[in-house]
Amino acid sequence: MDPMQKILAAFDSSETGFAVFREALDLARATGARLLLMHVLSNDEEGSPSLPITFASQLYPSLDDEPLKQYLEHWKAFERRGLELLNERQVQAEAQGVTVETHQASGNPGRKICDLARAQQVDLIVLGRRGRSTLSEVLLGSVSHYVLHHAPCSVYVVHRKARARAAAAETLQNATN
16 A cells, blocks of 8 residues: 555634644644645635625616625635635644645535545545534535545545544644744
């Protein structure tokens, strides 16, 4: 079996996202693998701007450009926050001797994760699970479910216990700063 060379950690700004990062970082340190950090800009992510659709703009598009301008401004801020998150995680990983690449994409998270894993010939994808009910996953879809069925490599899904460990680690880290 070949040694693990590339690990893709796909996360957002949530508590689960931090747990994903910590687990992937631990694996990269243990195996000497390169760590690819990925954030996918999606309307499903907490804190993402919602597209304003007003009745007037549908009938008379030229009358109501302001909501669209505000949406675009909020989206740019959302993009910047994503890049800041990636940069923070990169600094943390590099401080522990791990080689890091960062990637931010926009679109369907499951597809974007699998596309990057394929393009970069990743050995392992690490991502989280929101813990939705089965019915909710069927109705709304699930990034982890999609990736498990379409990934070109092994997939490690971080669950609640890992989130609790990551939260404790972050609290300890903040207390020592």
